[in-house]
Amino acid sequence: MIENFNFGRVAVLGDLVLDSYINGSVGRISPEAPVPVLLRAHHTAVPGGAANVAMNAATLGCTVELIGLVGCDAPADTLKKTLSGSRNIDLSGIVADPAWTTITKTRVISGRQQIVRIDEEFIDPIAQDTRTRLIDAACRAVGRADVLICSDYAKGVLCDDVLKAVIGHARQLGVPVIVDPKRKDFAAYRGATLVTPNRGEIAVATGMSLGSDADIERAAREVSDQFGGDVLVTRSEEGMTLVRRDGRVTHARARKSEVYDVSGAGDTVVATIASVLSAGQDLETAIVIATCAASIVVGKLGTATVTRHELSAALSAEMREDGALVSIDRARALTEGWRHHGARIVFTNGCFDLIHPGHISLIRAAARQGDKLVVALNSDASVARLKGPARPLQDEQARATVIGALRDVDLVVIFDEDTPLETIRALRPDIIVKGSDYQEHEVVGGDIVKSYGGSVVLVDLVAGRSTTSIVRKMLPG
Structure with missing residues (x-):
């Protein structure tokens, strides 16, 4: 059982995001415009993007090294503070660049209903010296890791030369690489062990209509040819489909659960897979467990993590x-x-x-x-x-x-x-x-x-x- 797993070391490289939540209640419509008036109750912030991946892996019990880019600004300080609560996350690989703005997503919520999301990001091409610092930090972390996660939110950190250098280094060391993709062409991830697109992402990458299991399998094989590894397609309420390079196909059906918020569910999936692999388990086992983890996290409001205890209890219920x-x-x-x-x-x-x-x-x-x-x-x-x-x-x-x-x-x-x-x-x-x-x-x-x-x-x-x-x-x- 998962309580007995000895989780290892995971390196997480990708786009760092600060997820901010303004919660309150709506009791009337503004007289100035036909919009709701929120009576603010509290404001919270949690790690998002690759930082949420790191938190998920650390919460399960992995030792995590996080590599990403922040600005020299207040949101960067807040993000690091939210991460510092976990003893399992090493933040020394976070690179600060004064020319960069720390990406922030602010969600305004009344009850369990999201009213609006406000994004703050000013993305310019990353300077060469900053890319070099990211590559150096990532390669050092990979040298100590059992698994590397590349969490791509299309914000610029996982540019072509960073991906090529870090994935290449991981392959030389025999470290498996898992990519949560955002590219239209998966060739940039060449050398990765596993790529985890959702249904929409793989549809964009292939131009295919994905109505059935057979359609999903065909699309997965096409993108597999683009980068040369296995493909796990996450399919929301339909679960997940793993298509291996050797032709094997595994369908992991989703557990029925009440869905409140899907934000961050992909982060939980990729973090859980990497964590289970770091414990010496096989990929099929990792995917079954990740499917269960995803069903738990979508029942939580906002960007969230799944504890080992929660996951163990849910897995035990499924197996009874x-x-x-x-x-x-x-x-x-x-x-x-x-x-x-x-x-x-x-x-x-x-x-x-x-x-x-x-x-x-x-x-x-x-x-x-x-x-x-x-x-x-x-x-x-x-x-x-x-x-x-x-x-x-x-x-x-x-x-x-x-x-x-x-x-x-x-x-x-x-x-x-x-x-x-x-x-x-x-x-x-x-x-x-x-x-x-x-x-x-x-x-x-x-x-x-x-x-x-x-x-x-x-x-x-x-x-x-x-x-x-x-x-x-x-x-x-």
Whole structure:
């Protein structure tokens, strides 16, 4: 689970923005013009643009180095003050240029309704010496980073020579590069590992109409050819589509949520992906988690971040099955989804004919080994072959109901073979748990699990407890 991730170092390079919010209430229309009159209540400021990306990554637990450009002005001081609240963000890579104006976006809000946005930006081409300072700061940060994010808001920091120099340096060091783009032509991002356009941005870059999954996939492949990497298309309420260079496609559907404000949602997505990658997880896992993070942040008003606790709780809610009995095919889909949420899958099996303290002890010990516990039950026919024609005492549906009701059990499956070998091959658990009456080499499927980095755990049993012994006590004489 995400609570167990060891997040690494992320470098964030891009356009820095100060997001300012004037909040109040509207009770009348101005007599001077047909506009609402806002009774101002309070004024707040938070990091925006690449600075918001940095805050999102830091909030999840990454160590972040932020590189960008500000002016020598009051908004720059305010922006740095908003960032200084996070101990995880290094601000030494922020370059100040007196010829630059710190970009500020001021939103006027009544209740949860945005009335107007006022942008302050006077963007001129960045001087060569300033570009050199940005490149030097970014290259130093990349040398210490696990992942580089280029957050492009089309404000000038990510000009061609900066992109070429920094992405090239990252490639030399083997550091993956994620770009949140704003160009009409993605060729400027050549060398990036992943680019994350939204539906509108990829439509502009390709000139295509994007009405279906197939349209999205075709457009993603076209822009992939422009820069040479993978493409993740963010699709608002439809979730995200990842198109890999090797042809693989992954659709991550969005979680239903109440949408208050989409500002900054793209920042959360790219920051979450980079954070999960920095923890050593794969890209598919990162995207599933980022989809969940985006659904949380759009439920907040204004530019916001998602905490590790919030994300963990939401992911746990998505993964909950509460001991359901499902088919092997359904279990395969569920465990694969859990794995992409960062969960470690634990597997144990048995007949579980009459539940006794020994069974409970085994299941509790198994659940402690990972995040999700799958219990595989021998079918009635399988039990009869193993135990004799008088067994099982309870049919498979009854046994599955009892096992599934235990709070430590997340999923129950039934297998008809004498051993769970095929079930283990299908579900690919991370950990197999059996009782200490086995030796490790005797555990069915243990060699398979260990072949892909999993493990076998043997736990102590409760002495003298077995279904067979209970049955014997029930017999007369």
